[in-house]
Amino acid sequence: MKTLQISIDNPTGLHARPAKNFVNLAKKFKADIFVEFGEKKVNAKSLISLLTLGVKPHQVIKITCEGEGEDEALQALQKAIQDGLGDDLQALKQSAAEPLNTTVREAGLVGMAVSPGITVGKVFEYRRENLSIDMAFRSNEEETLQLENSLKQVQKNIQQSKLALTHQIKAEDLAIFDAHQEILSDQNLLDEVSHQIRQGHSAVNAWQSVLDEKIRELSAVNNSLIRDRVADLYDLRERVLREMTGRTGNNQFPSEPVIVFAQSLLPSDAIAFAQHKILGVALVEGSTTDHSAILSRALGIPAVAQLKDQLLQAERAEQVILDGNRGYVNLTPTQAELDRAQQETKKWETLKQTAQMNAAAKAQTVDGHTVEVAANIASNEDVQQAVEKGADGVGLLRTEFLFDKRKTPPTEEEQYNIYKAMLRGLDGRTLVLRTLDIGGDKPLPFINFIKENNPFLGERGIRLCLREEEIFRTQLRAALCATENGSMRIMFPMVGDYEEWQQAKTILQEIQTDLKVSAIEVGMMIEVPSAVVLADQFAREVDFFSIGTNDLTQYTLAVDRTHQRLGHYLDGLHPAVLRQIQRTVSEAHKHGKWVGICGELGADPTAIPVLVGLGVDELSVNIPAIPLVKDQIRKLNFDACQQLADQVLECRTAKEVRARVHEWQQNLSSIL
Ligand code: PEP
Numbered sequence: 001m002k003t004l005q006i007s008i009d010n011p012t013g014l015h016a017r018p019a020k021n022f023v024n025l026a027k028k029f030k031a032d033i034f035v036e037f038g039e040k041k042v043n044a045k046s047l048i049s050l051l052t053l054g055v056k057p058h059q060v061i062k063i064t065c066e067g068e069g070e071d072e073a074l075q076a077l078q079k080a081i082q083d084g085l086g087d088d089l090q091a092l093k094q095s096a097a098e099p100l101n102t103t104v105r106e107a108g109l110v111g112m113a114v115s116p117g118i119t120v121g122k123v124f125e126y127r128r129e130n131l132s133i134d135m136a137f138r139s140n141e142e143e144t145l146q147l148e149n150s151l152k153q154v155q156k157n158i159q160q161s162k163l164a165l166t167h168q169i170k171a172e173d174l175a176i177f178d179a180h181q182e183i184l185s186d187q188n189l190l191d192e193v194s195h196q197i198r199q200g201h202s203a204v205n206a207w208q209s210v211l212d213e214k215i216r217e218l219s220a221v222n223n224s225l226i227r228d229r230v231a232d233l234y235d236l237r238e239r240v241l242r243e244m245t246g247r248t249g250n251n252q253f254p255s256e257p258v259i260v261f262a263q264s265l266l267p268s269d270a271i272a273f274a275q276h277k278i279l280g281v282a283l284v285e286g287s288t289t290d291h292s293a294i295l296s297r298a299l300g301i302p303a304v305a306q307l308k309d310q311l312l313q314a315e316r317a318e319q320v321i322l323d324g325n326r327g328y329v330n331l332t333p334t335q336a337e338l339d340r341a342q343q344e345t346k347k348w349e350t351l352k353q354t355a356q357m358n359a360a361a362k363a364q365t366v367d368g369h370t371v372e373v374a375a376n377i378a379s380n381e382d383v384q385q386a387v388e389k390g391a392d393g394v395g396l397l398r399t400e401f402l403f404d405k406r407k408t409p410p411t412e413e414e415q416y417n418i419y420k421a422m423l424r425g426l427d428g429r430t431l432v433l434r435t436l437d438i439g440g441d442k443p444l445p446f447i448n449f450i451k452e453n454n455p456f457l458g459e460r461g462i463r464l465c466l467r468e469e470e471i472f473r474t475q476l477r478a479a480l481c482a483t484e485n486g487s488m489r490i491m492f493p494m495v496g497d498y499e500e501w502q503q504a505k506t507i508l509q510e511i512q513t514d515l516k517v518s519a520i521e522v523g524m525m526i527e528v529p530s531a532v533v534l535a536d537q538f539a540r541e542v543d544f545f546s547i548g549t550n551d552l553t554q555y556t557l558a559v560d561r562t563h564q565r566l567g568h569y570l571d572g573l574h575p576a577v578l579r580q581i582q583r584t585v586s587e588a589h590k591h592g593k594w595v596g597i598c599g600e601l602g603a604d605p606t607a608i609p610v611l612v613g614l615g616v617d618e619l620s621v622n623i624p625a626i627p628l629v630k631d632q633i634r635k636l637n638f639d640a641c642q643q644l645a646d647q648v649l650e651c652r653t654a655k656e657v658r659a660r661v662h663e664w665q666q667n668l669s670s671i672l
């Protein structure tokens, strides 16, 4: 037996490429070879075992060789370590004078990554201008005519924007335009403006004063849905004023490509992304779920939110770097950092193209573990896009789109026709239909809601469906009748109590018997912590779980998911959320059931290795993210992800989890 104690001087320690080279060399010898570090002793021919030692730079390991060719083996390993195990240690020592990645992040502002990609460019600081104009009254006829013409023109512009973006943005996101058109034709609002004109105010003054009053009224209401309408009103206040006065405003996006810095963005600001050369978006406020984030992702524009006031206050260079993968902005990059970021931008573009080319292939890790990557959809048009982007199926059909903006609920036949068309469009791929998830903050005119102080803790999801049983039964009948056109599963949202599950399941079974259709898989969403605590009970009964991390995070951390100031708390990589995902997966797998993730977390590049490592069977994500998510999974090693998941479960904060994953990704990038 021969032994050797030796220091590992590679900058990543015994990780990444050096570890892989070490193992490959060890495998060439017949002798048994072991590496000892601390209290652990592992087989040197197993990469994963070697990685578990976590040998850091300049730490000393002990190598033991025993058996045939032990001398040669030890000498070869010693030489390989001294030669750098594939790293040029000399060159690395020199370049260590400027550790690029660390410098980039230390010099930068860290926020929340809301849309992936890396970009370099000039900054355009967007400050919303609040127009305040005083115009003298002419005559009733002239003012009325001016108002009518301006409103018509703005309606027309909105319609044109909508048409121009139809192929770039999902139908669901185009609904912003409908909301604006609706407000502009709101009779009450128009009557109030006309009344002011008749009282002798100019159209400009009347429009401002009525809109300002409405904005004041609605701002005082503590309801997230209404808050969104306030943003729309602001938006329309400015658009119509500009139209009436011919002012273009000082905030037109420039024609050259820019990175937009702003406090926050209104819906129409975000729409301007699609019509201008926007390289990236950095916001003081914002969140992963607001309009600008949704549109940035849909248009493939890297974006970072929650960067705090420093974003607009700190000094910055002519060119800045924005990293929407890790969520930071470097305001004063060095030339070396700019060069490196330019290279990363090019790599990112190539990666996106390759990912799209391979989109149809399955997402299998390098060691053969497959994860389904499905689409979250909310309209019939989404089906086609999901298929084009390589979705293995639909992991979440948000059926709310069939119910909102209507005075009466959709009939069974209307719903049947849509579900049928979707199943046919999916051509054999499975559709997971989530039954109506409405309530509290998302009212429907045909449902009798009471005023709730905490709508997110009120009559939502399955609670509401069980109260409005006829609407629920109609939806289930339509869905079950449509099943003959393809493969469908049904799931119930917001289940937090066993009796809710039991009642919903019983109703479904009654309808199945009544319609004489064959049974289909039935599951529930895991988005209420009580369902996680009782996951062992639920797992016996369901066919699958789908974890809604958006709601699970809000309920776990007690932070309203639409809160304007608390967006930075809402990180699904919080260990408290991850531990719940782990429990859900482990209980489901004990009973042979599968688990999907259908919240935003599933498309977060930092979360993906952790979720894969936790054993999640399916990631259901926004459509544009599908090729990239698949591509990322194909580069992962399942064993290594499992070890990573074990490590991050021990972290104390979401920040710690993110830092640990980024460190792991850097170490592993050279292996992969
Ligand atoms: C979730 O809560 O994560 C989810 C997917 O449901 P929704 O976002 O529609 O509430």
Ligand code: MG
Pocket (backbone or CB within 6 Å): 527, 548, 550, 551
């Ligand atoms: Mg939810």
